[in-house]
Amino acid sequence: MTETALFTDNFYILDDGRVRQFLVTGEEDALLIDTGFEDSHVCEAVRKITDLPVKVILTHGDRDHAGGLKDFGECYLHKGDWHLIQDGVRLKPLSEGDVFECGGYRFETIEIPGHTYGSVAFFDREKRLLLPGDSVQKAGPIYMFGEHRNLELYIRSQKKLLSLADQADTIIPCHHEYPIGPEYIGRNLEDAEALKNGELKGEKHPVMPCFSCKGKWTEFYYE
Numbered sequence: 001m002t003e004t005a006l007f008t009d010n011f012y013i014l015d016d017g018r019v020r021q022f023l024v025t026g027e028e029d030a031l032l033i034d035t036g037f038e039d040s041h042v043c044e045a046v047r048k049i050t051d052l053p054v055k056v057i058l059t060h061g062d063r064d065h066a067g068g069l070k071d072f073g074e075c076y077l078h079k080g081d082w083h084l085i086q087d088g089v090r091l092k093p094l095s096e097g098d099v100f101e102c103g104g105y106r107f108e109t110i111e112i113p114g115h116t117y118g119s120v121a122f123f124d125r126e127k128r129l130l131l132p133g134d135s136v137q138k139a140g141p142i143y144m145f146g147e148h149r150n151l152e153l154y155i156r157s158q159k160k161l162l163s164l165a166d167q168a169d170t171i172i173p174c175h176h177e178y179p180i181g182p183e184y185i186g187r188n189l190e191d192a193e194a195l196k197n198g199e200l201k202g203e204k205h206p207v208m209p210c211f212s213c214k215g216k217w218t219e220f221y222y223e
């Protein structure tokens with residue numbers, strides 16, 4: 001069951017306890033960032049808030065973000081993740097610098113491949129608000145196992161985000177605690193580098209085919 005809450009002006013957070021989405025309402029249309037798991041019925045939650053036409057943009061193509069897509073029919077998604085999407089959804093390309101304006105917000109697309117090859121963050125510089133998908137989190141776990149992930153690229157993207165950290169005050173990740181401060185970009189980066197250097201001891205996950213690797217701040221699920 002997806003719960004909805006108004007976070008700030010025209011900006012709603014939708015949350016089913018596993019993953020969250022963001023809905024911005026404007027005068028003529030609404031902007032939805034991510035669509036949740038298929039069984040979360042995010043479309044129904046959106047329709048309780050607005051009956052305006054909804055433009056959908058995705059932080060990345062994992063199924064906990066793209067699962068509700070078929071109820072909307074189309075979305076903007078970075079081409080690096082198109083292969084993760086089920087048939088029957090019309091995909092539109094999303095790339096660095098693409099801007100989405102709605103309800104007084106102006107989200108700029110920032111490519112941050114690594115968690116997936118098509119991961120992006122949406123950044124409103126004026127509001128100092130960063131939506132990083134799964135790529136920045138307070139403590140994780142950040143999923144970095146499986147063939148559509150790349151730790152090397154993740155580290156490079158965290159460095160890119162770090163260069164923007166002094167322009168952000170509020171970061172809202174799609175999982176676990178929110179909001180968090182921009183200091184977590186550097187913390188995730190520090191631990192990702194330790195992971196790459198083999199400095200984090202891994203413990204086999206009881207269910208998933210990965211290891212839990214805990215850094216100073218962040219847990220990663222890694223192979």
Ligand SMILES: [Zn+2]
Nearest residue numbers: 062064134174
């Ligand atoms: Zn996720």
